[in-house]
Amino acid sequence: MKQNVLIIGAGGVAQVVAHKCAQNNDVLGDIHIASRTLDKCEAILESVREKGAMKQEGVLEAHEVNALDVPALVALINKTGVQIVINVGTAFVNMSVMDACIETGAAYIDTAIHEEPDKICETPPWYANYEWKKRDLCAEKGVTAILGAGFDPGVVNAFARFAIDEYMDEVKSIDIIDINAGNHGKYFATNFDPEINFREFTGTVYSWQEGEWKENKMFEVGQVWDLPVVGPSQSYMSGHDEVHSLATNYPHADVRFWMGFGDHYINVFTVLKSLGLLSEQPVTTAEGLEVVPLKVVKAVLPDPASLAPNYTGKTCIGDLVKGIKDGKETEVFLYNVADHKDAYNEVGSQGISYTAGVPPVAAAMLVATGEWDAKTMKNVEELDPKPFFTILDRIGLPTxxxxxxxxGEDKAWNE
Amino acid sequence: MKQNVLIIGAGGVAQVVAHKCAQNNDVLGDIHIASRTLDKCEAILESVREKGAMKQEGVLEAHEVNALDVPALVALINKTGVQIVINVGTAFVNMSVMDACIETGAAYIDTAIHEEPDKICETPPWYANYEWKKRDLCAEKGVTAILGAGFDPGVVNAFARFAIDEYMDEVKSIDIIDINAGNHGKYFATNFDPEINFREFTGTVYSWQEGEWKENKMFEVGQVWDLPVVGPSQSYMSGHDEVHSLATNYPHADVRFWMGFGDHYINVFTVLKSLGLLSEQPVTTAEGLEVVPLKVVKAVLPDPASLAPNYTGKTCIGDLVKGIKDGKETEVFLYNVADHKDAYNEVGSQGISYTAGVPPVAAAMLVATGEWDAKTMKNVEELDPKPFFTILDRIGLPTxxxxxxxxGEDKAWNE
Incomplete structure (x- = not known):
């Protein structure tokens, strides 16, 4: 049994995490939120209070911290007495937050892989570059660290585990499909920080096929999937965190990730990239001003948080898993459909933030109850998916x- | 008879003007070139010397001057003893250069209408906002001022005058069509300063139809023309200088300007404009840096001068003029075809600069010989087109x- 949560970060996903922790504070205990900017934390807590999200009376506090400063994090964990840290800050702070958890014994949960600002798409498997180097230390110290416990990575890892365990003797392939069929009504916008969003698509696309890492370019391999609720959807094979752990845990399966993109997104992306406007290298204007083009693009694009009030439509994210059962080929599709407007009404965020922010709270609840308190480092497919799905069904993301x-025949995962 | 020329400006068009003046210095006399940046003037003179462009020995000198500083211009005109000024500097300096000519009595020739940096697409007719306000003063002082003597405006105004005079009793419409079917081999580039280029397309499109000014947006009205040499070409009705003088001189004719654009140009332009990246209003990055997006776009785009060595293909610019002759409907198309590679080989510039830079030299030669030394202000359609065509035939732009x-039946203008 662990109690009391510290949320690191104060963006759109942190807002969802805070609301969901508040709604489940009977299980989770005290709720603390910390980021570089205290005002942003306080705005999130204000929104939690406005919605009356706290299930029962309890602690709800904001703190200012630099998440790259390990001693400051250690001091904050000790001062607040939290035993669970949910890290939904920028991908650049994973390792410092994890170090603070290892030092204090607090459980660590994140939703995206560590990145260094000056590196894009390092050697696969990505987790081996940073997180997995701390696995032995976590085991030695009995520290629980759950990696990639958002939706993708996260729930889709559990989908894969469940499909394989329940429906097949041998797995052949795992295709993770992420389609946002929502409409934000803007000419163009990214659903999260444009700088991080574009970084995902400017490097090599790694997939695991026929027992080895394959390399492609973004938008090189496309596929249309006719998905439930959202219908036929164009997608492109993309690089993504969960491919790197699933390929390691299921080395005999092909593992691919498919991200949905409309022609319009691709066109805008292609123009900006071709002109050099997505570059992180500074250019000098005729007037002698040195400026990073990507930062100017970010400055003219809508703030992702501003999209939520007018976002309509749904997301569909799922795993198509193929394998052999009783000597015959079989396949199964596990998925969730989320609604942008419902998400906004409940927690004040759009559906992309909602699907990313709800699962780490479910994971925290399983750490709190002991079911996922592994005392070592785990990727989500290494944990029992059933209690995870059970909580997600109840708190907003049914499987x-x-x-x-x-x-095929459509039903709840536990029907 | 006037002698000795001062070229204002040191860009791609000025380079063409300098070469062409040198090739005709038996008529024009001394050649001086002046801009804010002496180095650029000297580089142009170096290129003139490299090509051995001087027809006969003579003066060829570079000077530094701020073309917004009228007393400095007056001093330079007096010191050099020039009687003809060809202004191919930025569109922002027309009125100061003209004032210096009026004060000294030198003839003034330009190729584009005056603009104020903070204004785009002022009230039509555009010439009435600045240049024509000085017409009476020019007449009173006997100063020759030839407005818009590039290709368009310029040669196309002479095309209209000639078509009407020679082929019809009454003119019904003048459609000026400017197609660049060249290929610079880059993903995207503008043929001259991106800042000025995009300014042309972000404002209102004025045309003169049915006796009044009509307003459209850029890319709202399209038309394909099946032109000689370059073939079927997509164009869009655009705002342009010559519409404003031709509509005033031929108020009973519809006057429209059509600029050729490929789908790719329009797509890139639309993405940049829609995102706000063509804005002249500064934005602030997340790091607090204030920057004008258009200046960053300019910084990432290729330098227009760098396009010349690899530019291939041709331009076709012409006037389709319709009217009545002997009671019957008639039409005639006057045009020129120029070749990018030929232009580069001759004067080191691409075809767009070539077509803009050759005509003002022809105009200067006609001022020198007296044929166009009007002692007042004239737009090109108010001058005899035949001697103009005769010189243009000889110096590189045959009609x-x-x-x-x-x-229809294709022939030289004077066959």
Whole structure:
């Protein structure tokens, strides 16, 4: 049993995490939130209070901290007495937050892989470059660290584990499909920080196929999937965190990630990239001003948080898993559909933040109850998916299954 | 008879003007070139010397001057003893250069209308906002001022005058069509300063139709023209200087300007404009740096001068003029075809600079010989087009006619 949560970060996902922790503070205990900017933390707590999200009376506090400063994090963990840290800050702070957890014994949960600002798409498997180097230390010290416990990575890892365990003797392939069929009504916008968003698509696309890492370019390999609720959706093979752990845990399966993109997104991306406007290298204007083009693009694009009030439509994220059962080929599709407007009404964020922010709270609840308190480092597919799905069903992200593959018999995962 | 020329400006067009003045210095006399940056003037003179462009031995000198500083211009004109000034500097300096000419009695020739940096697309007719306000003063002082003597405006104004005089009793419409079917081999580039280039397309498109000014947006009205040499070409109705003088001189004709654009140009332009990246208003980055997006776009785009060595293909610019002759409807197409590679080989510039830079030299030669030394202010259609065509035929921009309209019997203008 662990109690009391510290949320690191104060962006759109942190807002969802704070609301969901508040709604479940009977399980989680005190709730603390910390980021570089105290005002942003306080705005989130104000929104939690406005919605009356706290299930029962309890502690709800904001703190200012530099998440790259390990001693400051250690001091904050000790001062607040938290036993669970949910890190939804920028991807650049994972390792410092994890170090603070290892030092204090607090459980660590994150939703995205560590990145260094000056490196894009390092050698696969990505987790081996940073997080997994601390695995032995976590085991030795009995520290629980759950990596990539958002939706993707996170729930999709649990989808894969469940599909394989329940429906097949042998897995052949795992295709993770992430489609946002929502509409924010703007000419163009990214759903999270444009700087991080574009970084995902400017490097090599790694997939695991036929027992080895394959390299492609972004938008090189496309596929249309006819998904439940959102219908036929164009997607492109993309690099993504969960490919790197699933490929390691299921080395005999092909593992690919598919991200949905409309022609319009691709066109805008292509123009900006081709002109050099997505570059992180500074250019000098005729007037002698040195400026990073990507930062100017970020400055003219809508603030992702501003999209939430007018966002409509749904997301569909799922795993198509193929394998062998009783000597015959079989396939199953596990998925969730989320609604942007519902998310905004409940927690004041759009659906992309909602699907990313709800699962780490479910993971924290399982750490609190002991079910996922592993006392070592785990990726999500290394943990029992059933209690995870049970909580997610209840707190906003129900899991459904289509037996026989996409378009097959549709039911709840536990029907 | 006037002698000795001062070229204002040191960009791609000025380079063409300098070469062409040198090739005709038996008529024009001394050649001086002046801009804010002496180095750029000297580089142009070096290129003139490299090509051995001087027809006969003579003066060829570079000077530094701020073309917004009228007393400095007056001093330079007096010191050099020039009687003809060809202004191919930025569009922002027309009125100061003209004032210096009026004060000294030197003839003034330019190729584009005056602009104020903070204003885009002022009230039509544009010439009435600045240049024409000085017409009476020019007449009173006997100063020759030839406005818009590039290709468009310039040669196309002479095309209209000639078509009407020679082929019809009454003019009904003048459609000026400017197609650049060249290929610079870059993903995207503008043919001259991106800042000025994009200014042309972000404002209102004025045309003169049915006796009044009509307003459209850029890329709102499109038309494909099947032109000689370059073939079927997509164009869009655009705002342009010559519409404003031709509409005043031929108020009973519809006057429209059509600029050729490929889908790719329009797409890049639309993405940049829609995102706000063509804005002249500064934005502030997350790091607090204030920057004008258009200046960053300019910084990432290729330098227009760098395009010349690899530019291939041709331009076709012409006037389709319709009217009545002997009671019957008639039409005629006057045009010129220029070649990018030929232009580079001759004067070290691409075809767009070439077509803009050759005509003001022809105009200067006609001022020198007295044929166009009008002792007042004139737009090109107010001058005899025949001696202009005769010189242009000889110095690189021959005029051709298709009788009966585009695709009709094709011949030289004077056949």
């Amino acid at each position: 459904r299954v289509q037996v026989g593959g996409i378009g | 051709r006619v298709q009788v009966g309209g585009i695709g």
